[in-house]
Amino acid sequence: MLLREVEYVKPSSIAEALTNLAANDGARALAGGQTLINVMKARAASPDVLVDLSGLEELKGIELGSDGTLSIGPMTTYTELMDSAEARARPILGEVCSKIADVQVRNRGTIGGNLCANDPTNHLPPLMAAIGAELTITGAGGERTVPASDFFLGVYMTAVGQTELLTRITIPAGKHDGFAAVTLGVDGTCIVNAAASMNGSLRIAIGCVDAVPVLIEVESPDTVRAAVRAAALHPPDDVHASSEYRAHLAEVLAERAARQAVGE
Numbered sequence: 232m233l234l235r236e237v238e239y240v241k242p243s244s245i246a247e248a249l250t251n252l253a254a255n256d257g258a259r260a261l262a263g264g265q266t267l268i269n270v271m272k273a274r275a276a277s278p279d280v281l282v283d284l285s286g287l288e289e290l291k292g293i294e295l296g297s298d299g300t301l302s303i304g305p306m307t308t309y310t311e312l313m314d315s316a317e318a319r320a321r322p323i324l325g326e327v328c329s330k331i332a333d334v335q336v337r338n339r340g341t342i343g344g345n346l347c348a349n350d351p352t353n354h355l356p357p358l359m360a361a362i363g364a365e366l367t368i369t370g371a372g373g374e375r376t377v378p379a380s381d382f383f384l385g386v387y388m389t390a391v392g393q394t395e396l397l398t399r400i401t402i403p404a405g406k407h408d409g410f411a412a413v414t415l416g417v418d419g420t421c422i423v424n425a426a427a428s429m430n431g432s433l434r435i436a437i438g439c440v441d442a443v444p445v446l447i448e449v450e451s452p453d454t455v456r457a458a459v460r461a462a463a464l465h466p467p468d469d470v471h472a473s474s475e476y477r478a479h480l481a482e483v484l485a486e487r488a489a490r491q492a493v494g495e
């Protein structure tokens with residue numbers, strides 16, 4: 232289906248982009264367009280103005296700090312992250328990005344767009360929650376940083392307000408991570424996914440079972456299944472999987488991600 236007519240602006244600074252967003256209630260940021268343009272074609276979103284972030288160098292790039300902290304610009308594409316020598320400091324990032332969709336989507340889709348879309352079936356929300364990412368949000372009033380665990384608020388809803396932008400993703404040092412998913416075919420949409428990170432205790436985030444990633448913390452992979460059962464999940468039921476099957480997958484995949492995180 233063709234897009235309805237929409238105004239398009241391409242700001243050259245974050246300040247100008249924020250002004251563009253504030254000038255019109257119907258303005259929306261455009262990153263890789265791999266979600267937004269599709270929902271516009273389906274008439275599920277109808278922005279009046281698209282504020283294209285692709286000219287903002289401040290939102291690109293990956294830096295590795297001397298303490299191993301990674302600072303990632305939200306306009307970094309999956310392919311750029313997979314090819315980045317710096318991002319190898321946290322190998323799970325490239326590993327998970329390489330599983331998202333196909334090469335065309337990975338060449339256009341961005342890390343920030345994936346997080347701001349907060350589609351509950353996306354790969355990155357549970358990953359960022361498990362590895363303790365911090366997300367910097369910029370608006371007219373300045374900057375604030377929120378942990379990924381507080382960033383996702385509901386289906387397609389995040390802590391980023393309509394007149395704000397996600398401007399930086401900060402990832403602490405660490406290597407002991409895992410990720411597991413069951414997808415619709417190779418590289419397809421996740422039916423359930425789970426990410427885990429070992430840092431004293433095991434932090435696990437399960438995706439596709441609720442509007443936001445479900446977080447659990449355990450001491451060992453042996454107690455993961457019991458902890459997931461205790462979380463009493465009520466996953467959605469649809470044509471791809473029943474609620475009971477998703478709840479079962481949540482246990483299996485959370486344990487699998489946890490065992491990868493501890494090197495088993």
Ligand SMILES: Cc1cc2nc3c(=O)[nH]c(=O)nc-3n(C[C@H](O)[C@H](O)[C@H](O)COP(=O)(O)OP(=O)(O)OC[C@H]3O[C@@H](n4cnc5c(N)ncnc54)[C@H](O)[C@@H]3O)c2cc1C
Pocket residue numbers: 259260261262263264265266267268269284305306330331332333336339340341342343344345346347348350352353354355391395396397398418419420421
């Ligand atoms: C065929 C296909 C298969 C896919 N399969 C998967 C999959 O298996 N797993 C997966 O995780 N994803 C999948 N996706 C989604 C893809 O990863 C998208 O790239 C991603 O969800 C959105 O990133 P984007 O850069 O394209 O953002 P856009 O579509 O441009 O934007 C998405 C939303 O985020 C907002 N936004 C973007 N950047 C910012 C910012 N910096 N600040 C504030 N708001 C911002 C936009 O306003 C919009 O609301 C698939 C997409 C396609 C087309």
